Amino acid sequence: MIVATLAVLTLCLMLGKLITKEQIIFINEVRSWDASVTRESYYGSDYIEIYNDSDEDISLNGWYISDDARDLKKCQIYDVVVGTKGFALLYANEKNDSGNSLNFKLNPAGERIYLSDAQGYLVDSVYVPKQEFGTVYARVTDGAKEWCVKEETIDFSNNDAKILPIKNLEAPVFSHESGFYEEPFTLELTAGENQTIYYTLDGSKPTTESEIYKEGICIKNISDQPNVCGMVQKVVTDWLTYTPNPNPVDKAVVVRAIVMNDENQSSEVVTNTYFVDEETYKEKNILSIVADYDDLFGPQGIFVTGDGFDAYYLSDGATDWVAPNFLMSGRTWEVLGNIQFLENGEETLNQEAGIRTQGASTRLIPKKRMSIFAREEYSGTQYFEGLTFDKNKTHSFSLNGSITNVALPELVKDRNVSVQDAKETVTFLNGEYWYHAYALEKYNKYYLEEHYGVNRDNVIIIKNQGINEGPDNSYDVYGQLLAYAGSTDMSIPENYEKLEQMADMQSYIDYISANVYLNNMDLSETKNYLLWRTITPDGSEKGDGRWRWMLYDTDCLEWMDRTFYGVLEKAEVNSFTKSMEHTGVAVDEFLLYSSAKNSPKFRQQFVLSFMDMANVNFSIENVEKIFAKWNSSPDIYGNFFWQRFDYIVPYMAEEFGLTGTLEEVTLKISDVEGGTIKLNTTTPDLSGGNWTGKYYTDYPITVTAVPTEGYEFVGWSGSVTSDSATIEAEV
Numbered sequence: 001m002i003v004a005t006l007a008v009l010t011l012c013l014m015l016g017k018l019i020t021k022e023q024i025i026f027i028n029e030v031r032s033w034d035a036s037v038t039r040e041s042y043y044g045s046d047y048i049e050i051y052n053d054s055d056e057d058i059s060l061n062g063w064y065i066s067d068d069a070r071d072l073k074k075c076q077i078y079d080v081v082v083g084t085k086g087f088a089l090l091y092a093n094e095k096n097d098s099g100n101s102l103n104f105k106l107n108p109a110g111e112r113i114y115l116s117d118a119q120g121y122l123v124d125s126v127y128v129p130k131q132e133f134g135t136v137y138a139r140v141t142d143g144a145k146e147w148c149v150k151e152e153t154i155d156f157s158n159n160d161a162k163i164l165p166i167k168n169l170e171a172p173v174f175s176h177e178s179g180f181y182e183e184p185f186t187l188e189l190t191a192g193e194n195q196t197i198y199y200t201l202d203g204s205k206p207t208t209e210s211e212i213y214k215e216g217i218c219i220k221n222i223s224d225q226p227n228v229c230g231m232v233q234k235v236v237t238d239w240l241t242y243t244p245n246p247n248p249v250d251k252a253v254v255v256r257a258i259v260m261n262d263e264n265q266s267s268e269v270v271t272n273t274y275f276v277d278e279e280t281y282k283e284k285n286i287l288s289i290v291a292d293y294d295d296l297f298g299p300q301g302i303f304v305t306g307d308g309f310d311a312y313y314l315s316d317g318a319t320d321w322v323a324p325n326f327l328m329s330g331r332t333w334e335v336l337g338n339i340q341f342l343e344n345g346e347e348t349l350n351q352e353a354g355i356r357t358q359g360a361s362t363r364l365i366p367k368k369r370m371s372i373f374a375r376e377e378y379s380g381t382q383y384f385e386g387l388t389f390d391k392n393k394t395h396s397f398s399l400n401g402s403i404t405n406v407a408l409p410e411l412v413k414d415r416n417v418s419v420q421d422a423k424e425t426v427t428f429l430n431g432e433y434w435y436h437a438y439a440l441e442k443y444n445k446y447y448l449e450e451h452y453g454v455n456r457d458n459v460i461i462i463k464n465q466g467i468n469e470g471p472d473n474s475y476d477v478y479g480q481l482l483a484y485a486g487s488t489d490m491s492i493p494e495n496y497e498k499l500e501q502m503a504d505m506q507s508y509i510d511y512i513s514a515n516v517y518l519n520n521m522d523l524s525e526t527k528n529y530l531l532w533r534t535i536t537p538d539g540s541e542k543g544d545g546r547w548r549w550m551l552y553d554t555d556c557l558e559w560m561d562r563t564f565y566g567v568l569e570k571a572e573v574n575s576f577t578k579s580m581e582h583t584g585v586a587v588d589e590f591l592l593y594s595s596a597k598n599s600p601k602f603r604q605q606f607v608l609s610f611m612d613m614a615n616v617n618f619s620i621e622n623v624e625k626i627f628a629k630w631n632s633s634p635d636i637y638g639n640f641f642w643q644r645f646d647y648i649v650p651y652m653a654e655e656f657g658l659t660g661t662l663e664e665v666t667l668k669i670s671d672v673e674g675g676t677i678k679l680n681t682t683t684p685d686l687s688g689g690n691w692t693g694k695y696y697t698d699y700p701i702t703v704t705a706v707p708t709e710g711y712e713f714v715g716w717s718g719s720v721t722s723d724s725a726t727i728e729a730e731v
Helices: 293-297 307-314 404-410 445-452 474-487 493-502 505-517 591-596 600-617 620-629 640-655
Strands: 025-031 046-052 064-066 087-092 110-116 122-129 136-139 147-150 179-181 185-187 196-200 217-219 253-260 270-276 286-291 335-343 346-357 370-373 396-400 422-429 432-441 459-463 466-469 530-534 548-550 662-668 675-679 690-696 701-707 726-729
Touching: 025 110, 025 122, 122 136, 217 253, 253 286, 270 286, 270 335, 286 293, 286 432, 293 335, 396 422, 404 422, 404 432, 404 620, 445 459, 459 474, 466 474, 474 493, 474 591, 493 600, 505 548, 505 591, 505 600, 505 640, 600 640, 600 690, 620 640, 662 675
Parallel strands: 179 270, 286 422
Antiparallel strands: 025 046, 025 136, 046 087, 064 110, 110 122, 136 147, 185 217, 196 253, 253 270, 286 335, 335 346, 346 370, 370 396, 396 432, 422 432, 459 466, 459 530, 530 548, 662 690, 675 701, 701 726
């Protein structure tokens, strides 16, 4: 007898149950681009607004919110009560550090959001499409079935919010490109049939309230017209005593235009800048910054004192002090604008970007320095398209007025320390000449990705006493380095080897050497101090998880007080041992430095590296060459670079207890096209056939022959004869 058994496969389809009774809790509004919610509250996150359509308060304690259909309980809500006919905000910031702080962010490209009650029943869901900056996806009215693109109404009713047009029309076509023109001309704008062009000439974003384009716009030289941006009084703290200079400055014509139709459709805004009969600027780098006047100079503008400070100021201190707007920082105080860059008269960049004030003391001057940011929510990309720094793309840059912060770091660009590349620019704000400045790369995760090929989401940057990039525990990771250095005897080789596994000590040596030589007496291990590492090793050259240093804010040489240090010339200051005026410490008191100095290996490496930099990077020839590139001269610091070697090199010898003498070392090459010679950590310029520098006799030097392609190394002659490509030689 044969017995057959039928195996039955049972499938169970699990679905969240959508409540069928009358719905009273709704997902009401969603924003999926990362920026400030309000300047007074939680900022820097996407948000989901919940609406309660009932006549009683409803607690969401134990409810769930998710962006994953496979995990409707992805994030639990707690301590959130939605009042009757009221609203509650859930911040999609990945932090999950409070009841309304979620463990995920929203995808700006579009995704579905799910809301479930405490029993796991699906209460509401909505697909949120791709969003433009400054808009939200919201119900037409609170709790309505229909959704649309609207102005955001955080914690307020959707009912009165303006429905925004869908951007699916072609942009208006300009008859002339941005640039330089010798004579006035008529600018013509064209668009599709049954479409209206709106435009502005004051930098503001055009709307249906703006001028309607009917015929050509006359583009001419308007430099004789009164200044607008430059005439704002409340750009300094003591603004009652400040009188702006009324003399007209050079100007360009800024035209912004948009296309709209009767079906609530629009195009992107097009922004062009025109210079007429301003040929003196044609061969310069021009940065044209355009933004709404109110965002810059209105009561809540980022360049002014603001209503809060003004109330304090006008009360003669009778009310509580409120910080001026221009002293505020962070994403909360970033406004949207348009950035155009013209090189040799040709536009290379035209992109929406974020604008902030930046700097310390420069925030107090009338014409603020700015930081400029590329963001996906503004322009669809995290980088500036068409603007590179030394062939590297950039996510952000700052405008710096000091040649010191540009030329001095470039002197050590070839060393094992990060430096910021720069471009000299003439900046115009809403068409008005603003200032001459240097566009300087900003240090951030994007910089590290571009310069070193590391994953930008796998990095830590420590700046001063805080975390510039990285997880919340990043400063603790840096603290482990300092703790190890402060508690360990580095004279024991094994201990120093472990330190080298934690930090790239050549990078640290180059960092300290550069700051010491350049007399950067505004430094400590918590001020003007930047370093970085990857969180986990990634296999790349710099992605080994070791700390590396970033040269930053080197302008002390420009403004330092000689009398504080008791010297007649800045070159005389012993930057190893002198306590710094503003930080109260000396370099030889730095925890990591003073600990590492107990290692014989560190001592030798430091001495040789310092002399390499003194002989090559800070040679008069190299200094003059770099400053000439920026149309400047090192004599702006007096005789500093001509005198510094003779002071700081003996100080270094004293610091490290050297007992030898300082002797000349000469390198020669038989054929200048045949290759180069690496000397310790540097490669001197042998284009003239020979090179001479000075080194102490305490340590031998190491030289390596590096032949160019098509040549081969034959041997060394002179004081040392050898056929080995790398040799050690006594000085």
